[in-house]
Amino acid sequence: MSANQTSTVTTLTERATLPMARAINEGLRAAMAADDRVLLMGEDIGPLGGVFRVTDKLQADFGSARVLDTPLAEAGIIGSAIGLAMRGYRPVIEIQFDGFIFPGFNQIVTQLAKLTSRHDGRVPMPVVIRVPYGGHIGAVEHHQESPEAYFAHTPGLRVVAPSTPNDAYWMIQQAIQSNDPVLFFEPKAKYWMKGEVDPAGAPGELHRSRIARVGTDCTVVGHGAMVTTLLQAAEVAQNEGTSLEIVDLRSLSPIDFGPLLDSVRKTGRLVVAQEAQGNASLGSEIAAHVAEHAFYSLQAPVLRVSGYDVPFPPARLEGIYLPDADRVLEAVDRTMHY
Amino acid sequence: MAEQMIETLHSGADPEPIRFLDDEGNYAPTATAAAYADELAAVGVDDFKQWYRDMVGTRAFDTECTHLQRQGQLALWVPSVGQEGCQVGLARASEPQDHIFPAYREHAVAKIRGVDFVNLAAQFRGLTHGGWDVTDPANGNFHLYTLVLGAQTQHATGYALAQLLDAKRAAGDASLEAGEAATPTGDATMVFYGDGTSSQGDANEAMIFAASYQTPEVFVVQNNRWAISVPVARQSRTPLYRRALGFGIRAVQIDGNDPLAAYAVGRRFLREARTGGGPGYIEALTYRIGAHTTSDDPTRYRAAGELEEWQQRDPIARLEAHLRSLGVDDAFFAEVAEAADREAKRVRDAILALPAPDADSMFANVYSEEHPRIEEQREWLDRYEASFMEETA
Numbered sequence: 147m148s149a150n151q152t153s154t155v156t157t158l159t160e161r162a163t164l165p166m167a168r169a170i171n172e173g174l175r176a177a178m179a180a181d182d183r184v185l186l187m188g189e190d191i192g193p194l195g196g197v198f199r200v201t202d203k204l205q206a207d208f209g210s211a212r213v214l215d216t217p218l219a220e221a222g223i224i225g226s227a228i229g230l231a232m233r234g235y236r237p238v239i240e241i242q243f244d245g246f247i248f249p250g251f252n253q254i255v256t257q258l259a260k261l262t263s264r265h266d267g268r269v270p271m272p273v274v275i276r277v278p279y280g281g282h283i284g285a286v287e288h289h290q291e292s293p294e295a296y297f298a299h300t301p302g303l304r305v306v307a308p309s310t311p312n313d314a315y316w317m318i319q320q321a322i323q324s325n326d327p328v329l330f331f332e333p334k335a336k337y338w339m340k341g342e343v344d345p346a347g348a349p350g351e352l353h354r355s356r357i358a359r360v361g362t363d364c365t366v367v368g369h370g371a372m373v374t375t376l377l378q379a380a381e382v383a384q385n386e387g388t389s390l391e392i393v394d395l396r397s398l399s400p401i402d403f404g405p406l407l408d409s410v411r412k413t414g415r416l417v418v419a420q421e422a423q424g425n426a427s428l429g430s431e432i433a434a435h436v437a438e439h440a441f442y443s444l445q446a447p448v449l450r451v452s453g454y455d456v457p458f459p460p461a462r463l464e465g466i467y468l469p470d471a472d473r474v475l476e477a478v479d480r481t482m483h484y
Numbered sequence: 485m486a487e488q489m490i491e492t493l494h495s496g497a498d499p500e501p502i503r504f505l506d507d508e509g510n511y512a513p514t515a516t517a518a519a520y521a522d523e524l525a526a527v528g529v530d531d532f533k534q535w536y537r538d539m540v541g542t543r544a545f546d547t548e549c550t551h552l553q554r555q556g557q558l559a560l561w562v563p564s565v566g567q568e569g570c571q572v573g574l575a576r577a578s579e580p581q582d583h584i585f586p587a588y589r590e591h592a593v594a595k596i597r598g599v600d601f602v603n604l605a606a607q608f609r610g611l612t613h614g615g616w617d618v619t620d621p622a623n624g625n626f627h628l629y630t631l632v633l634g635a636q637t638q639h640a641t642g643y644a645l646a647q648l649l650d651a652k653r654a655a656g657d658a659s660l661e662a663g664e665a666a667t668p669t670g671d672a673t674m675v676f677y678g679d680g681t682s683s684q685g686d687a688n689e690a691m692i693f694a695a696s697y698q699t700p701e702v703f704v705v706q707n708n709r710w711a712i713s714v715p716v717a718r719q720s721r722t723p724l725y726r727r728a729l730g731f732g733i734r735a736v737q738i739d740g741n742d743p744l745a746a747y748a749v750g751r752r753f754l755r756e757a758r759t760g761g762g763p764g765y766i767e768a769l770t771y772r773i774g775a776h777t778t779s780d781d782p783t784r785y786r787a788a789g790e791l792e793e794w795q796q797r798d799p800i801a802r803l804e805a806h807l808r809s810l811g812v813d814d815a816f817f818a819e820v821a822e823a824a825d826r827e828a829k830r831v832r833d834a835i836l837a838l839p840a841p842d843a844d845s846m847f848a849n850v851y852s853e854e855h856p857r858i859e860e861q862r863e864w865l866d867r868y869e870a871s872f873m874e875e876t877a
Contacts, residue, residue: 209658217696222689229642256632264614267849325852400857
């Protein structure tokens with residue numbers, strides 16, 4: 147790729163209100179323009195721009211040797227990306243839907259996650275795996291799942307999930323800059339949610355959590371699409387006289403517990419909300435960690451609001467399965483009246 | 485009925501596996517070998533002597549490591565006995581700029597590329613999950629052993645894809661279109677696996693990607709007839725090389741106990757890969773004379789007659805016979821045996837002297853960049869261990 151070809155690419159330079167899918171697209175474009183070792187790989191990411199159009203026009207901008215439409219095989223995509231990384235490339239993989247990451251699970255968990263350690267740190271593994279995840283889109287089986295915990299459990303991987311277009315724009319670039327493998331979970335229900343993107347500077351480091359709303363009575367923590375639900379719940383609670391502080395995790399591995407613990411020490415109460423099944427989940431880890439480190443500040447047990455411990459149901463039932471603002475508020479009521 | 489179906493599925497009889505030396509070590513090329521004979525034009529008796537030295541040295545190392553396991557000094561050993569012929573021929577066919585992705589039994593290849601035998605054994609002594617620095621040119625671009633069968637085939641294909649992309653960039657070519665011809669790269673990747681692994685999805689996907697992108701890559705399947713206790717007939721009803729043909733990859737069968745065949749075909753396929761000929765696939769027909777590992781017991785599943793039959797085709801004996809026919813005398817063979825024993829002794833002593841890893845090394849390289857959870861646990865372990873020091877003080 148010659149410098150000339152790259153310099154003709156137009157990247158975002160002014161503040162703009164963009165849907166999240168476009169914000170990630172602009173983040174990818176900026177990362178590719180900044181570093182010609184960055185490659186995109188995946189199914190249908192070329193002329194189609196991906197099934198969610200996140201890679202729209204990137205192949206036209208950077209050529210088919212930097213935006214690679216691959217054969218339809220997730221293990222092959224991830225395994226090949228490992229080999230590319232060994233020679234200095236920085237592959238960014240698109241997995242088409244959350245449920246389709248599992249054919250590549252072995253390459254992620256037994257290989258990608260361990261190779262930095264096996265090479266005594268001499269061969270970094272800067273591979274980003276983008277995964278559109280979660281429900282709310284009425285899709286068929288394997289298209290609405292939240293598999294984050296499998297990866298957060300695995301040493302050697304980093305796991306993040308943005309909740310706003312601006313975070314998505316910046317976090318994808320930060321993930322690509324990381325020399326470690328990053329699972330980048332994109333809340334597909336929010337791909338069309340608009341928000342202001344400011345290309346002037348990142349809002350914070352990749353692995354920092356953020357206070358999405360300041361409150362005093364109860365802390366509620368979540369990530370990805372759940373953050374929108376929590377903010378809606380906070381509005382309702384405010385009208386009913388309860389002030390919720392909302393923490394957006396942003397990073398699922400490592401988890402930035404500092405702001406969360408500070409919040410719990412202030413409010414004395416915590417509700418953890420997640421789309422994933424609750425058993426052995428991220429919520430379990432958060433509840434245990436907070437109980438261990440903020441025990442004397444807690445006025446009530448940490449409560450979890452999760453998907454039920456069943457396979458993600460057919461779409462007509464997803465409204466019952468997925469935690470909504472009402473279920474979050476039910477848990478808030480329980481902790482407030484404990 | 486089944487036999488008939490298979491016959492129909494085949495597009496014809498399988499060509500005779502390529503070989504130059506027959507079982508007795510006579511130079512007797514098959515008709516299929518003729519097309520590769522020119523690859524041996526520059527190879528002479530001095531080369532054959534080196535290859536012999538490579539094979540005997542590897543076998544002495546294998547024997548020493550088996551002893552070390554029996555003595556409790558290694559947790560496990562994976563002998564390569566019987567497979568030295570194809571390994572030495574293929575390794576000697578590679579060029580310094582090529583990259584090699586092994587499974588975990590390619591000891592002769594490792595040594596020829598520059599990896600010290602001592603470092604191969606470190607993993608089996610429980611000291612590391614790696615063992616050598618793949619970024620050090622002294623280790624000859626020989627990548628780490630991979631124990632999840634077939635995973636390395638995809639890393640190799642990705643690496644070869646990177647070689648291809650590097651070449652395209654150097655040529656100012658920004659496109660990689662579906663169906664396009666292969667690009668000359670100047671370097672290639674060779675990946676090793678076995679007949680059992682040929683059933684893994686990863687190995688098949690690796691061939692799909694290699695064919696799709698026309699990577700500069702050579703797949704080497706050492707068909708040693710046994711995947712631990714399961715015979716190759718359980719893995720495949722078709723000769724394995726035919727699978728590669730089905731993926732659109734040129735493929736041949738060679739006599740895997742003939743280092744000349746391995747060298748000639750390996751050299752041709754690697755050169756074609758480097759010069760824009762795309763990927764190739766070599767099925768080396770060989771035999772695992774030893775056990776799968778030191779934990780295995782082949783007498784539970786293999787007939788004794790089969791082992792004896794293959795011992796008659798030992799690649800070392802075969803090359804020795806060829807060397808003797810070229811006038812090499814006893815003094816050479818005695819010297820090689822003595823040198824191999826000396827090296828095995830050095831390796832043994834060095835393995836026993838390898839330092840134990842410290843606990844901190846568990847945490848050291850889990851990530852390339854700082855990770856708070858790792859740091860917390862590292863510090864906790866330091867404090868925990870220090871607490872015992874205080875008690876004993």
